[in-house]
Amino acid sequence: MSFKTPDLLDNNEDKVRDGSLRVVAPMFQSYGGRPEFSGQIVTLKLFEDNSLVRELLAGSGDGKVLLIDGGGSLRCALVGDQLAILAHRNQWEGIVVYGCIRDSGDIGQIDIGVRALATHPLKSVKKGVGERDLAVSFGGVTFRPGEWIYADGDGVIVSDQPLT
Numbered sequence: 001m002s003f004k005t006p007d008l009l010d011n012n013e014d015k016v017r018d019g020s021l022r023v024v025a026p027m028f029q030s031y032g033g034r035p036e037f038s039g040q041i042v043t044l045k046l047f048e049d050n051s052l053v054r055e056l057l058a059g060s061g062d063g064k065v066l067l068i069d070g071g072g073s074l075r076c077a078l079v080g081d082q083l084a085i086l087a088h089r090n091q092w093e094g095i096v097v098y099g100c101i102r103d104s105g106d107i108g109q110i111d112i113g114v115r116a117l118a119t120h121p122l123k124s125v126k127k128g129v130g131e132r133d134l135a136v137s138f139g140g141v142t143f144r145p146g147e148w149i150y151a152d153g154d155g156v157i158v159s160d161q162p163l164t
Helices: 005-011 013-018 051-057 081-089
Strands: 021-023 037-045 064-069 077-079 094-101 113-119 136-138 141-143 148-152 155-159
Touching (some): 005 013
Parallel strands (some): 037 064
């Protein structure tokens, strides 16, 4: 599906007013090779440990976007080129990281959408700590598993249902 977030917002003003369509604060940089992406949200909440990221991306991601609440940490990366390749192979539409990524040049060559706060060369620890499939909040928005996320050059929006 080709879309523009401004058009989606304009065409769904009633959903903006009732809060079922929300705009994320402009905090993310685009790193992936796919400039626009959308899909159903799968959530992870973790801090400086990306063990669960690999587990989730190893499964089918057809029509899904992995949303990682990394607590906004700027002390290490939660996604690198190997995880982006894994996500691409398993047909994930994109990854949104409230934290950092690394290998940004390589990730930019992979056909997957990636948004993150920044880059950091240090990898994360791997202790298997984190939670999945729960509501997480950052950027002025609460993200719930199963909702829909749309990201393009103008921003990131979240809806409780697919948009047209």
